[in-house]
Amino acid sequence: MADSRNWTIFWLSFPVAASVWVAVHVFRSERFDKVDEQVLAAKIIREISYSQKGNQARSLARKFTSDQAVTLDGYALDVEALLASGNRLLVVGPVGSGKTTFLEAVAFLCCLSLVGDRGKEEGRFPLLLDAKTLPVTGDFHRFLPEMAKERYGIPRRAFRNLASIGRMVIIVDGLDEAYNATGTMKHLRSWLDDYQRNTCIVAARSEEARWLSVILPDSNTLALDAGAMSREITSSASEGKSDEWSFPxxxxxxxxxxxxxxxxxxxxxxxxxxxxxxxxxxxxxxxxxxxxxxxxxxxxxxxxxxxxxxxxxxxxxxx
Missing domain, CATH: 1.10.10.10 (Winged helix-like DNA-binding domain superfamily/Winged helix DNA-binding domain)
Incomplete structure (x- = not known):
């Protein structure tokens, strides 16, 4: 008799318990699948603005958004094309050529599209990585979501959702300083093969260009000389516009x-x-x-x- 009553109570309470489980699951899914894109982008802009090369990066980013073309040794630089879905870009140059400044300027532009008037659907999220912190071995499918959460607070599931629709821009600086650059790039290439629609930009010294182009065979190469980026930044400042754009x-x-x-x-x-x-x-x-x-x-x-x-x-x- 008692067993029968217990079973009755169980079956009557089961729909309620199931409804609660579904509600909690939906809440957790919504909480961890989504990210406030504008707030996240503004935080990244703030981080870049107050970085060591923040002033230079902002000045260069401002020129990218102006009507005046940015040229490097006669080559017109189309940033929109560089950030096209699935693009792979190698930025190579000697020490002091402005590789880090260029990468931060690109990240700055990505975030401006999220806090500006272009709309969230067009925005791209930059993930700035120092090559020295990248693992030599291991699964980048786990590492990149962990790094996105650690640096910017992007939930792991939200990162995977953004990557699945090609809205991530993976930016790796200082590859020549990595402990095992070849191993690191092979793992990154494996991730890119699974998420082909995402953009990847890698910076290294000039002497690394040859083997990098082998690991990323479909990549374009942007070669900077020792004064290329400095000339662009100086040119922007000479127009009297750099101080107007300290923080958007x-x-x-x-x-x-x-x-x-x-x-x-x-x-x-x-x-x-x-x-x-x-x-x-x-x-x-x-x-x-x-x-x-x-x-x-x-x-x-x-x-x-x-x-x-x-x-x-x-x-x-x-x-």
């Missing part, structure tokens, strides 16, 4: 509004500390957000005003 307003606004969408109230100093943006930049963006009706300024008697996203717009942005 669109990226600043994305970072600040993402913080305020949490529903909490923050003072200017708190926002600056949490977003790692200068207080003057934060104040300018907050003034714009208030004038747009997206953020409310709450006056305090101590003079330290607080800011909060307006509920209606915050709910619309989250939906």
């Amino acid at each position: 307003d669109s990226a600043s606004k994305v970072l600040i509004y993402a913080l305020l969408r949490s529903g909490e109230c923050y003072e200017l100093a708190e926002i600056s500390g949490r977003t790692l943006l200068p207080p003057t930049v934060v104040l300018s963006v907050l003034q714009d957000l208030v004038s747009e009706g997206r953020v409310a300024r709450i006056a305090k008697s101590n003079g330290r005003d607080e800011y909060k996203a307006l509920p209606a717009l915050r709910e619309a942005a989250d939906s």
Whole structure:
């Protein structure tokens, strides 16, 4: 009798338990499959902006987006073509030729397409890697998602989803400094064979170009001389435009509004500390957000005003 009653309870509770399991599974899938693309891109822009070569990378990126063509020794550089789906690019040159600056400028451009007006569907996510940190042996199918999560907080499943539709740009700098460059590249090539629609850019010294072209037989080669990139950056600065583009307003606004969408109230100093943006930049963006009706300024008697996203717009942005 007791056994019969237990079985009855089990079968009656089974649909409820199954529904709860499905709900939890769907929630976890949505949570780990998706990423806030604009916030992620803005964080990468911030990282590049304050890197050692950030000023040079921003200046070069600005020239890439201008109407004036970027030429290297008479060769017109089409960045859009370089970032085409499935493209493989080798950037070679001597020490100081600007390889790292070029790579950061490309990553900068990728992120600008995500925080700008071009739309998320066209945006590409850069994954900047230092060759010295890459494993000599092992499965890049596991390593790259782990690195994306460690560096930028991209969930592993979200990284695989982005890679499956060709929206990743794998950027490897300093390959000549890797412990075993040949082994590293073979593992990377294996990953690229499975995710052919993604773009890959590898930088190394000039003497590495020959064997690299063997491992990546379908790649194009961009050869830089000792002063090529410096001339482009100097040319951009001489036009009086480099100082105008210290940090994109669109990226600043994305970072600040993402913080305020949490529903909490923050003072200017708190926002600056949490977003790692200068207080003057934060104040300018907050003034714009208030004038747009997206953020409310709450006056305090101590003079330290607080800011909060307006509920209606915050709910619309989250939906």
